[in-house]
Amino acid sequence: MPVTIQDVARAAGVSVSTVSRALAAPEMVREATRLHVVETANRLGYRPNRAARGLITGKTGNLGVIVPDLSNPFFPAILKGVQSQARGADYAVFLADCDENGAEEAALVQAMAKQVDGVILCSSRMSPSQLERTIGTTSLVLINRSVRDQPVVIMDVAGGMRQAVDHLAALGHRRIAYLQGPRNSWSNQQRRRGLRRAARRGITVNELGPFAPTFEGGLHAADLALAEDVTAIVAYNDLMALGVLSRLADRDVKVPADVSVLGFDDIPMAGMATPPLTTVAMQNGRAGRAAVDLLVSQISGADAGELRRELECQLIVRASTATPGTARSDPPHVTAPVRRRRDEPVAGA
Amino acid sequence: MPVTIQDVARAAGVSVSTVSRALAAPEMVREATRLHVVETANRLGYRPNRAARGLITGKTGNLGVIVPDLSNPFFPAILKGVQSQARGADYAVFLADCDENGAEEAALVQAMAKQVDGVILCSSRMSPSQLERTIGTTSLVLINRSVRDQPVVIMDVAGGMRQAVDHLAALGHRRIAYLQGPRNSWSNQQRRRGLRRAARRGITVNELGPFAPTFEGGLHAADLALAEDVTAIVAYNDLMALGVLSRLADRDVKVPADVSVLGFDDIPMAGMATPPLTTVAMQNGRAGRAAVDLLVSQISGADAGELRRELECQLIVRASTATPGTARSDPPHVTAPVRRRRDEPVAGA
DNA sequence: TGAAACCCTGCAATCGTTTGCAGAATCGGT
DNA sequence: ACCGATTCTGCAAACGATTGCAGGGTTTCA
Structure with a gap:
């Protein structure tokens, strides 16, 4: 039923070799015949069978x-x-x-x-x-x-993380929490590598976790992070950051006024969260x-x-990061932030 | 380099036909040879070339x-x-x-x-x-x-929408808005078909739009819907519903206290929104x-x-739907809801 | 022991292409 | 008009598998 090279050859009155060459190696056949063959091929709707071609060329396409x-x-x-x-x-x-x-x-x-x-x-x-x-x-x-x-294609995750750290440093943060994803994953390692920049910037990093790299993981991590004495939370990925945002909202912790939150990946949802999430975009496409x-x-x-x-990677600054204590109603040096200490019990999972 | 049926035949000391049959038509070859052939094939790591097979069988797999x-x-x-x-x-x-x-x-x-x-x-x-x-x-x-x-696989979208309408009717809603997606899309038509059930339930439906089936489309639609005198908003899909939720939160309209919101699709994000979105799940897998x-x-x-x-389709009831006026601080018959009339100007896009 | 019947196995054609090689056609030059 | 040099074009083999057909081997029974 499907039209083969033989059909084209017959219809054009030439041999199959000529058809093959007319289509693949135009310089090997006279212009007139080439045109004629090409025209017939189109007329019949011929499409070469890639499997057959692959058999002989060794390439499958x-x-x-x-x-x-x-x-x-x-x-x-x-x-x-x-x-x-x-x-x-x-x-x-x-x-x-x-x-x-x-x-x-x-x-x-x-x-x-x-x-x-x-x-x-x-x-x-x-x-x-x-x-x-x-x-x-x-x-x-x-x-x-x-x-x-x-051969590999690598996203410069560490570089992205360095941008994030620089951003937080510039805003004046000095103590941040990093919520780890799957401990031994390449991604997690790379992010931690980028975090080493923090030391040079005079920032202390509390590494928490590992957590599940999901919304639920974020819910879980948020409470632990709040119990630390930090002004910013960097999540392994956006999904976790979204979870953090959600949990913080429930606990009436204002973002970014009370604490800044950063994600990673720039998933579509990141820009739609409240507040829109500052995050690191990767060039997936x-x-x-x-x-x-x-x-x-x-x-x-x-x-x-x-x-x-x-x-x-590219840091996308949106509304979830700001200078620490920015919009806080009471100035931080007067009233201690409503944040629990590590040794206090923490609610929620 | 790759091992062919010929290699196996040679190694097993039989002909290619026998190898072919040993693997494809076990009953045509003696058990002993079959075993021997299969063993050699495995040893050499033979995998039939599907392209070659396809050439002759006409099936590509x-x-x-x-x-x-x-x-x-x-x-x-x-x-x-x-x-x-x-x-x-x-x-x-x-x-x-x-x-x-x-x-x-x-x-x-x-x-x-x-x-x-x-x-x-x-x-x-x-x-x-x-x-x-x-x-x-x-x-x-x-x-x-x-x-x-x-042959077709159809999701009973209309049925899902009927479940949604029944749900809203049971809660006591009488006026709802439907935010349309792409006007002539099959999906939109199906959802509207399901909405016809509303009439039988004594519910008035205001069809708004069409809107872009996106988060931004939802932001846009939310204001228009608020301007209508409705107690529930049904969005074309979850993405729009999420936009609606976001816009409503910005305008301090409480969901589901002031207005109920329904989505469609049950995307992963739906359950993570605040409040978690009532929506219709489809069985995509x-x-x-x-x-x-x-x-x-x-x-x-x-x-x-x-x-x-x-x-x-299956309605997933979460927290974005409730009886109209439920948790409203002032009972609806005392104070009119903070909702604009259609003829009033509306802020935002 | 010989022949018939049966079960296995091998030969060879085939699928739709590409491509090396050789033969046919065209061309230019004299 | 003839010859050599150039183009073009066709023949046939090959790619890796499947499968109808026929031949070889074994078994069974007389």
């Missing part, structure tokens, strides 16, 4: 993307970049969701390997040894994880596009392709 | 999904269902994002056609004529759109799985496969 969890808004944002860049480079993309499971992820790469020219791994959950074993199966590009001399570029250049054999693409 | 916009959280939720169900049925999935563009969507189906056994269209943006032309290109399953006798089932059964030629799968 596909690439794969594996994400840990589609319902985490972070990944669709990247995917969207991958999508459009891939389409531009005439690649189709296979998608798989590994459910946050490293073994599953490795298996998916294996399963995909034959059908794609390369795979993009977003925030890979594989263990180092799994990863090591996977390298070489097919071309790989990693996003948000760096390993050996594999860009990351996706960059990953495709890296992958394509790796595939096309240009071993001179760059190996590491680092993307800036 | 892939299926495609096209969504209008990955950054709309509605779609990843469906995708996740598609993903896991497809993996279970041993299909790989191609993903494409058509950027809300019907023509692009049609083109993508064409491009995919040769590489997949069927395509799932989520909330297709194609015009009826585009759709008509696309049908027949390949097997199709539509989600959230019904057409001719194509289920829809994705159902679509795969329909597609697979259609592909495998069972023309007896069902054609229409309707999924219930």
Whole structure:
């Protein structure tokens, strides 16, 4: 039923080789025949069968993307970049969701390997040894994880965090709390790295947690943070920060008057919170596009392709940060802030 | 480099046909050889080349999904269902994002056609004529759109809306506002269909809008709704409802004391708002799985496969709805609610 | 022991393309 | 008009799998 190259050849009165060349290597066939062939092909609505082509060329024209969890808004944002860049480079993309499971992820790469020219791994959950074993199966590009001399796209999370610290320092904060996400995650480590800037700025950082990187995690963390003697709270991500905001509102702690709150990621909801959240934006779409570029250049054999693409993060200042004590009704040096000490009991989970 | 069926055949000391059969048609080969072949295949790490198989069988073992916009959280939720169900049925999935563009969507189906056994269209943006032309290109399953006798998965949005109306009626609301989304969208039409139940319940509905189906659209709509003489506001979706909540909070209108607010979709953020949003949940993951089932059964030629799968919606009652005037400090019959009349000027966009 | 019946296995064609090689066509120059 | 040099074009093999058909081996029964 579908129209093949044979049909076109017959209709155009030439051989299949000529059709193939007319479409793929225009300089090898006379202009007149080329036009004629192209016209016939269009008329019949011919589209080459990529599988057949792949069989002989060894290239499939596909690439794969594996994400840990589609319902985490972070990944669709990247995917969207991958999508459009891939389409531009005439690649189709296979998608798989590994459910946050490293073994599953490795298996998916294996399963995909034959059908794609390369795979993009977003925030890979594989263990180092799994990863090591996977390298070489097919071309790989990693996003948000760096390993050996594999091409990677990295978000400069530490840099983003440094911007956040500088921002808080400039506002006059001297004691801040950092609410950790999953302890050993790459992201959490990077954020902590950025926090080291604080010392040089004369800021003390209380690291709390780890907490679940969710709204609920934020609710949980908020109370603990309030019990510390800090003027600003930096959350592992926006979801947690939103939770913090919500809990603080419940407890009648004013943001940013009583305490400043910072998030990370700049999810769409961040700008819609009350108050709108100051946060660090990552360039997810860009990351996706960059990953495709890296992958394509790796595939096309240009071993001179760059190996590491680092993307800036950008602090987005909104309304959840201000100078400490700013709008407080009683000046801080007169009345102690309504904040509990560490050793006092704390309400809520 | 990759291990082919030939390698396995050579290593096992049999012909390629035997290998093929040992793996695909176990009953056609002696148990002993089968075991031997399977063992060698595993040892060499053989995985059949799906493209090659597809060439001869005509089946690719892939299926495609096209969504209008990955950054709309509605779609990843469906995708996740598609993903896991497809993996279970041993299909790989191609993903494409058509950027809300019907023509692009049609083109993508064409491009995919040769590489997949069927395509799932989520909330297709194609015009009826585009759709008509696309049908027949390949097997199709539509989600959230019904057409001719194509297999479809439908969310019973009208039913969900009826639950919402019944809920409000039971609470005692008599005048409600509906904030419309994109005027001619299928979803908007379905919601309005469900609203017709209101009449039978003695409820008057003021239809406002259309508005952008976004947080900002909700901000915009909130003021207009307040100007109406209503006790409850039903938004086209949660994002708008969140905007409404935010605007209402700014204007010191208490929810649900002064006015009840209802959303639609049950996005993750809905439960985290203050107050947590009463909304209608759709079974997105289920829809994705159902679509795969329909597609697979259609592909495998069972023309007896069902054609229409309707999924219930479920009202999730949280804290943004209550009896009208419930917690109002002054009883409504004493002091008129702080709500403007339609003809008064209204602040904000 | 021989033949029929049956079960396995191998041969070879096939799917739709690409591509090296050789042959056909065209062209220019004399 | 003939020859060599250039273009073009076609033939056929190859990619990795599946599958109809036929042949080889084993078994069974007389």
